Amino acid sequence: MMQRPRRRCEGTAMGAIVLDLRPGFGIGPFSLGMPICEAFAHIEEQPNIYDVVHVKYLDEEPLKLDIVISFPDHGFHLRFDPYSQRLRLIEIFDVKRLQLRYATSLIGGPSTLATFVAVYALFGPTFPGVYDKERGVYFLIYPGLSFAFPIPTQYSDCIHDGEAELPLEFPDGTTPVTCRVSIYDSSTDSKVGIGSKMGKAIAPALPAGSLYMEEVHVKLGEELWFTVGGQHIPFGASPQDVWTELGRPCGIHQKQVDQMVIHSASDPRPRTTLCGDYFYNYFTRGLDILFDGQTHKIKKFVLHTNYPGHADFNSYMKCNFLIFSSDSGDSFHEANPSKQSITASTKWEQVKEILGECGRAAIQTQGSTNNPFGSTFVYGYQNVAFEVMKNNYIATVTLFQS
Numbered sequence: 001m002m003q004r005p006r007r008r009c010e011g012t013a014m015g016a017i018v019l020d021l022r023p024g025f026g027i028g029p030f031s032l033g034m035p036i037c038e039a040f041a042h043i044e045e046q047p048n049i050y051d052v053v054h055v056k057y058l059d060e061e062p063l064k065l066d067i068v069i070s071f072p073d074h075g076f077h078l079r080f081d082p083y084s085q086r087l088r089l090i091e092i093f094d095v096k097r098l099q100l101r102y103a104t105s106l107i108g109g110p111s112t113l114a115t116f117v118a119v120y121a122l123f124g125p126t127f128p129g130v131y132d133k134e135r136g137v138y139f140l141i142y143p144g145l146s147f148a149f150p151i152p153t154q155y156s157d158c159i160h161d162g163e164a165e166l167p168l169e170f171p172d173g174t175t176p177v178t179c180r181v182s183i184y185d186s187s188t189d190s191k192v193g194i195g196s197k198m199g200k201a202i203a204p205a206l207p208a209g210s211l212y213m214e215e216v217h218v219k220l221g222e223e224l225w226f227t228v229g230g231q232h233i234p235f236g237a238s239p240q241d242v243w244t245e246l247g248r249p250c251g252i253h254q255k256q257v258d259q260m261v262i263h264s265a266s267d268p269r270p271r272t273t274l275c276g277d278y279f280y281n282y283f284t285r286g287l288d289i290l291f292d293g294q295t296h297k298i299k300k301f302v303l304h305t306n307y308p309g310h311a312d313f314n315s316y317m318k319c320n321f322l323i324f325s326s327d328s329g330d331s332f333h334e335a336n337p338s339k340q341s342i343t344a345s346t347k348w349e350q351v352k353e354i355l356g357e358c359g360r361a362a363i364q365t366q367g368s369t370n371n372p373f374g375s376t377f378v379y380g381y382q383n384v385a386f387e388v389m390k391n392n393y394i395a396t397v398t399l400f401q402s
Contacts, residue, residue, distance in 0.1 A: 016109035017049055017074055021100040024144020024186025027090055030078055032185050033204040035212060036085045037283075037306075039069060039078060040314050050074075057082075057308040060391050063345060067308055074098050081203050083345065084213055085306065085318050089192065089201040092181040100181075114178045116140065119147050138176070144186025149176040211285070216303070218323040221383040221401050224301060233289075235401050236297045242280060242289060251281035255290060286319025301399040305344040310376070310395045311365075320344060321397065323384070348379075348392040355381050361388075 019028030026032050029042040043050045054070040063082045066089075070077035075094030080087055092098055092108070099109030105122050108114045123142055130139045131151070140147045184192040184201035192201045206212060215227040223234035231245040242249075255277040276293020290300035304316040323342040340354055352358070361377035365387075376395055378387045387396040 016097055016099045018099045018101050021102045023142055027183060030090060032087050034087045035317055036067060036080045037314055037317050039087060055308065059309050062307050062393060084203060086203040088203040090183040095178055095181060116149050116175045119178065144184055146182045146192055147178045148180040150179050151176060213320045216319060216321045218321055218399060238296055239291060246282060249280035250283040252278060254278045283316050286316045299400065303397040305394055307393055307395060310389055318344060348388045351386060
């Protein structure tokens, strides 16, 4: 788990914050389907509000569970699909800490209890909900929005055949208070919440023509092909060619002689020495392009997977690359390539099965105060090098011509 430094300015964030609720779409600045980098950008814009942020993920298998951004002071968290890194679900786990504004009404927070009766009055009648008898939880469900209410065991008889008389009140005149609110995509008929009886939220479909998670096909030693836009970027292309095909880069910076620790005692050059080569950074595509400082031709591509647990996490969006090995038998334009192709989800052991053993790592980057996640190792093949994290997932792929 990664935690930002605690920053709190006098007079801010001690009470419940107020966020607009948009059923089926999001809350406040956080919209379902947004990439994780976008969410972090909103967080950085309001450090006095989102001053304590936890990032949770499964380090050993980062694709197995969601990447979660949690706001413990405000009682909610954001769940991102681990493959696409897009927001699929917003969960409010402490409604007393977060006040929601729906139209002109407020609900939740320390002063406005989110009771069953209050929720029913604000959002109107709904179909009978879902009762999870084993968990003792009743779900009130609207399109893209669900409320979970704990039902005390002594009042479980108030739920007949999994249905309750709405609005739900107990014989003693009390009404349950929600323990969890879920906001999810409303374009499906899923009923989302906690427990096995409820469905799993998925991120909304990308709009037609979206470049996010665009497949980038790699022909080793030759070129990249962008499948949505149809651009072909070969080795040897000029900066003008790249601007024409991909547009203005997000950043340009000069390359240092060595950014990694090279296992060679014979190289006397300081690691901070600049050379004439320069990078075009396309952060929103997860891509760097290195140009030769003398010829101004492309000499390398660097593709980023944006896995949590790497020093560059959240610097780039994920590059959805697909590398065709020379003997895979797949066409460069194949829509459904075989398992002989390497993707951002391929683990290092699978890479070796496809490309063969390559010996010991040639380069090792060191863990430091700026990189608390530990060392990574770089393994080279003809025309390609893989930076591998300690969990055996690929952090970056560097493409070059031999």
